[in-house]
Amino acid sequence: MSAPTLDIENLKLGFKGYTGYTEVLHGISLSVNPGERVALVGESGSGKSVTARIVLGLLQELRAARIEGRVRFEGQDLDSLNRRERHALRGKAMSMIFQDPTSSLNPVFRIGDQFHDVLRRADPRITRDAALGRAASILAEVSVRDAVRVLNAFPFQLSGGLNQRVMIAMALANEPALLIADEPGTALDVTVQAQTLHLMRKLVEDHHTAVLFISHNLGVVREFADQIYVIYKGRIVEQGPTEAVFDGPRHPYTRALMAAVPRLTGGGIPDIDENSPDFGAPLETHEREGRQ
């Protein structure tokens, strides 16, 4: 088996502030294989998003952040790269999509020009026309039919769902090996979210892109991911193939999380302890099939 696209080993992160040192991640490990869709699930503040920032090399530049552990991207240790080399990875080998598609696009530029900027990352000499042509063909893959209108529009002239598709198309335009999706579409309504997730899934399958999917929405994760990691207060508490974790959650926190999903049939949301001692239980691993 080839090297995993992303391999995180015992990653710790702390911030030095005025009040002292606060550790946010207490040693998490996870790996994403080429073409695999991996979900990182947890509540707000559990450390999902900072993990993504570290992978992108954005936190390393912060002086207040202390990072320990190993993050390997396609076999390369991110720590061994200098700022310039990490910078070169972003936008080309890895890219990211965000919660709110509309605010992630610059309001004063047309979509087409923003596509041009993105494509220039990979090919600095690409002409505007070539970029627009390429953009139209990627947009077609996310079922945007009137690409010409979309490319000529400003972000605020398009619906949230359309902007989300534009974001996905932009993120995949340079054929990255890894796509990080930070709660994509949380700002959209449920039907649009489902539709765009479906499109995204098809697209990453076609392009064989590995995805690190960060979410608190279990329903979405179940639909989308192959592997799932449950994170709680900076620790991975349960990991394994999606089916296995959903069929037989072992860790008390995972069970509580699943019980907390609101149901259409009503019945209320069970009371969950904010901080049950059970949640500190050690990591539960479901073996992956065909590995190890």
Added chain:
Amino acid sequence: MKRTLAILLANPLSLLGVVLVSLVVLSALFADFIAPFPEHRGAVVDFVNFNKAPEWPYIFGTDLVGRDMFSRILYAYRISLILGVVVLAIAVPIGVTIGLVAGYLGGRWEYALMRLTDVFLSVPPLVLAMSIMGVLQPTLANGMLAVTAMWWPWYTRLVYNITRGEKEEGYVLAAEVIGASRAHIIFREILPNCVPAIITKMTLDMGFVILIASSLSFLGLGVQPPTPDLGSMVADGAKYLPDSWWLTIFPGLAILVAVFGFNLIGDALRDILGAEQ
């Protein structure tokens, strides 16, 4: 752009502003053709017609050496506008760049640049300009320098505050993630989002720069005679009030028309461009 212009012309107040500013700009541009006595902008003496109340052909009267006030006001507009344009052309890029850099980079940069800005802002503007003019020779170029030195910090403040807000927007993070350089993010992503505010402030400031420059020359620290300047014309005439009222009233009105016109447009632009965001 077209829409902005249409709204500007639809509102009676901003329409008045456009009319006044057009009048000022046109009279400055075509002073050579409009002025009945173009040679009166220089050191000309005509003791036959000195200190005359308004009458044909001297519609605004004549000054103490017999020069046509109307012609001199037209040429004074030219000086005022050149001064305003030059001051803003230097102050705005400097102020905006410092504001963007301080706002986006933060940390030490922010500390150093914003404290420097505070130093300039802590001195009352006219006092700062006066002390610069007091040290240097009172010429037009030094006048521009003095006004510029007191003007850029306001743009730094303005742009710094906008940048602090825009920095948190998703598109900036998206640009960082995609690997855009700092220069690209600062100038190609954030700056375009500051442009409406900058343009609005520039329009408002055009009037204020003219006013400040006039104040300087009123105090004898600006443009020197015989070059016509609205501020020094008011100052010279003030001694002869109320008898020779035309010596002060007309240059004063000229300042009022220019400042008022630019302010009306600036206010309207603020409403239009502000509403779009």
